Amino acid sequence: MNRKEIFLVSAFRENSVWKQVLGICSALAVTNLMLNSLIMGLGFTFALALSSLTTSLIRNYTPRSVRMIAQTLIIASYVIIVDILLKAYLPEISKQLGPYVGLIITNCILMGRLEAFASKNPPLDSFIDGIGAGAGYTLVLLVIAFFRELFGFGSLFGIRILGVWWTNWSIMVMAPSAFFLLAMLIWIINKRYYKLG
Amino acid sequence: MDISAFLLFWAAIFTSNILLTNFLGMCSYLSVSKEVESSVGLGIAVTFVLVFTTALNWLVYHYILLPFNIEYLQYIVFIIVIAAFVQLLELLIERYTPALYYTLGIFLPLITVNCAIFGVSLFMIIRNYDFLQSIAFGAGSGLGWLLAILMLAGIRSKLKEKLIPIGLQGAGISLIITGIMALAFIGFSGVATIQ
Numbered sequence: 096m097n098r099k100e101i102f103l104v105s106a107f108r109e110n111s112v113w114k115q116v117l118g119i120c121s122a123l124a125v126t127n128l129m130l131n132s133l134i135m136g137l138g139f140t141f142a143l144a145l146s147s148l149t150t151s152l153i154r155n156y157t158p159r160s161v162r163m164i165a166q167t168l169i170i171a172s173y174v175i176i177v178d179i180l181l182k183a184y185l186p187e188i189s190k191q192l193g194p195y196v197g198l199i200i201t202n203c204i205l206m207g208r209l210e211a212f213a214s215k216n217p218p219l220d221s222f223i224d225g226i227g228a229g230a231g232y233t234l235v236l237l238v239i240a241f242f243r244e245l246f247g248f249g250s251l252f253g254i255r256i257l258g259v260w261w262t263n264w265s266i267m268v269m270a271p272s273a274f275f276l277l278a279m280l281i282w283i284i285n286k287r288y289y290k291l292g
Numbered sequence: 293m294d295i296s297a298f299l300l301f302w303a304a305i306f307t308s309n310i311l312l313t314n315f316l317g318m319c320s321y322l323s324v325s326k327e328v329e330s331s332v333g334l335g336i337a338v339t340f341v342l343v344f345t346t347a348l349n350w351l352v353y354h355y356i357l358l359p360f361n362i363e364y365l366q367y368i369v370f371i372i373v374i375a376a377f378v379q380l381l382e383l384l385i386e387r388y389t390p391a392l393y394y395t396l397g398i399f400l401p402l403i404t405v406n407c408a409i410f411g412v413s414l415f416m417i418i419r420n421y422d423f424l425q426s427i428a429f430g431a432g433s434g435l436g437w438l439l440a441i442l443m444l445a446g447i448r449s450k451l452k453e454k455l456i457p458i459g460l461q462g463a464g465i466s467l468i469i470t471g472i473m474a475l476a477f478i479g480f481s482g483v484a485t486i487q
Contacts, residue, residue, distance in 0.1 A: 119318050201410045285464070
């Protein structure tokens with residue numbers, strides 16, 4: 096596989112969210128606003144791509160028995176960097192995201208990509224794979240956030256789109272809509288993209 | 293936070309259920325909920341681990357991290373505490389109650405990567421709970437998670453013979469059921485609110 100294929104496969108065909116339904120905790124929790132979702136997606140991609148790179152660089156020197164704990168520590172280190180950067184430059188968004196930035200550490204997508212790809216492939220390929228998986232994840236976040244923010248607040252990225260005639264659907268701001276939207280997204284993708292059913 | 297531990301316990305189960313309102317612990321919730329028995333086993337294990345790790349993490353944060361001004365290490369330290377506790381528990385259960393080990397044993401590794409465990413520790417720090425409140429919050433969140441997975445497993449076992457579109461089977465229909473459950477739980481929200 097060349098690098099472009101690696102990116103496309105991990106972003107779309109093997110997208111962790113809709114193919115394996117992994118790591119959806121934070122995907123659902125931060126999606127009531129587009130801006131929060133975008134920042135979360137970028138932070139996630141940053142942590143995943145650099146963890147992949149690091150894991151791949153030391154893959155030949157890591158004994159199998161300490162592999163998991165080494166990967167966890169690598170992930171945690173990059174997530175701490177993301178957290179500190181957000182606190183310093185975007186304190187308001189950092190407060191809104193709350194514990195979900197820290198929860199990137201226990202996101203199964205990261206561990207999954209490191210185990211499945213980065214621990215077996217050369218550094219640059221792993222880096223590309225990490226960016227691909229991160230882009231796929233960000234895409235899902237933005238799609239769900241688009242509907243939740245548009246119908247829940249009548250705005251996109253905080254800019255008012257729907258006029259004064261629009262009545263906000265408060266259900267879109269609350270938890271259940273996130274479950275319904277993700278279920279619908281998975282259904283549509285299974286039907287149109289994987290041609291199931 | 294001047295909210296009583298007792299109220300916090302009930303609120304964590306019903307009004308701010310860790311899974312239905314905070315979306316935590318979804319991966320094992322979706323993958324294990326096919327059978328009622330295994331769901332109960334995992335739910336009990338999660339509750340037990342949650343009570344002890346929130347207590348341990350509270351002590352570690354307030355007596356080690358805060359005095360030395362190294363709060364930014366909380367992510368790494370909490371993860372290590374949780375992983376070490378689960379590992380220790382596995383050893384102890386295997387040594388003293390082999391029967392329990394075979395029923396619970398397979399779920400224990402799943403718990404380390406359950407984000408509900410880590411999430412509760414982070415929430416307790418962000419919301420400034422004291423020691424008793426943290427334990428009540430941990431226990432309530434665990435029972436709330438158990439309740440959610442038990443309900444989903446019960447509904448899914450009834451759905452086995454029903455015709456569901458192929459694209460919606462598995463995760464899709466589980467998410468829709470979860471959404472309906474979350475809608476129902478909003479009905480509790482007048483009882484108590486914790487943020």
